[in-house]
Amino acid sequence: MKTLKHHFKESKNFKIFAKKYIDYLSNSLKDLDLDSLDEIRKELEIVKRKKKTIFVFGNGGAAATAITIANDLGFDIMKKSKSKKTFNIVCLNENQSVITAIANDTGYENIFLNQLKIKFNKGDVAIILSVSGNSNNLIKAAKWLKGKGKVFALLGFDGGKLLNYCNKHILIKSLKSDYGPVEDIQLVVNHIFAHWFQNKF
Numbered sequence: 471m472k473t474l475k476h477h478f479k480e481s482k483n484f485k486i487f488a489k490k491y492i493d494y495l496s497n498s499l500k501d502l503d504l505d506s507l508d509e510i511r512k513e514l515e516i517v518k519r520k521k522k523t524i525f526v527f528g529n530g531g532a533a534a535t536a537i538t539i540a541n542d543l544g545f546d547i548m549k550k551s552k553s554k555k556t557f558n559i560v561c562l563n564e565n566q567s568v569i570t571a572i573a574n575d576t577g578y579e580n581i582f583l584n585q586l587k588i589k590f591n592k593g594d595v596a597i598i599l600s601v602s603g604n605s606n607n608l609i610k611a612a613k614w615l616k617g618k619g620k621v622f623a624l625l626g627f628d629g630g631k632l633l634n635y636c637n638k639h640i641l642i643k644s645l646k647s648d649y650g651p652v653e654d655i656q657l658v659v660n661h662i663f664a665h666w667f668q669n670k671f
Contacts, residue, residue, distance in 0.1 A: 495651055499658065501643040510622050510638050511663065514543075517595050518557055525590065527562035527582050528599030529607070531653040535660060536561045536599055542664035553671035560589065582611040590619060598623045601644075601652045603630020612636070624659055626652030 481487035517524055524543070526536045540561035547556040562585045563569070572581045586596070596615055600608050603625045612635035615621050620637040623629075626644040633639060642655045 491651070494648075495654055498643045498651060498655055502655070502659075503640060506638060506640050507659065507662070510640070511666065513595065513620065513622065513638065514557065514663070514667075517593075520593060521558065523589070523591065523594040524557055524559040524597060525562055525586065525594065526559060526597040526599070527608075527611070529605050531649065532599035532601070532656060533563040535653060535656050536563050536597075538657065539597065539599075539660045540564070542660055543667065546664060547667050547671055550668040551671045556667070556671060562586070579606045579610055582607050583614055586611055586614060590615070593619060595620045595622065598632065598636075599656050600624075600630070600632055601626040601649045603627065603632035608632060609635070624656045 481490055514524065526539050527533070528536045540559045543557045544559045545556075548554060562582050568585060569581050572584045576584060590596075596611070596619065598608055598612060598621060600623065603623070609631050612621050612623075612632055616635050621635055623632055623636045623639040624642065625632060625639055626642045626649070627646050629639065629641050640659060642652045644652045
């Protein structure tokens with residue numbers, strides 16, 4: 471984490487703080503593993519070609535990004551390209567009735583797992599968004615998916631326990647406790663994919 475040693479939180483002047491935050495993001499983006507990014511891109515193209523489903527989900531800020539991904543890789547590609555058939559993508563964060571029912575009846579740790587048990591078919595894939603990689607509801611879902619379909623993850627810090635259950639992952643360079651910058655870059659990764667596919671479909 472040498473390039474992140476000048477921590478933005480150390481600044482008391484707002485403009486210096488903002489500049490350090492921008493530099494922090496810039497350093498993390500420069501270290502993004504483009505080979506892994508391209509491998510996931512190829513996997514997503516296979517999913518589309520086979521007419522399988524992508525399930526995307528996460529907690530907190532990642533939940534908001536998951537909803538955005540479902541829009542950007544679905545309707546937004548159709549709107550901005552010549553293709554009338556884009557990705558079949560489902561965000562497991564969208565239905566609050568389902569989420570609260572599962573959480574109330576069987577526990578919050580099962581909100582993604584139980585939706586996958588209902589909807590997931592062989593050959594489908596999951597994109598999991600997490601900063602720490604240690605959220606129990608994400609780990610339970612990833613464990614269940616192992617052997618049933620591929621799991622791709624956008625992770626921060628050291629990747630956490632989720633690394634044990636991913637087929638492919640992007641590890642966003644970050645200092646522990648810095649959730650915001652990781653979530654920023656998860657959204658950037660989404661837009662990289664979305665803009666690429668807008669021009670390729």
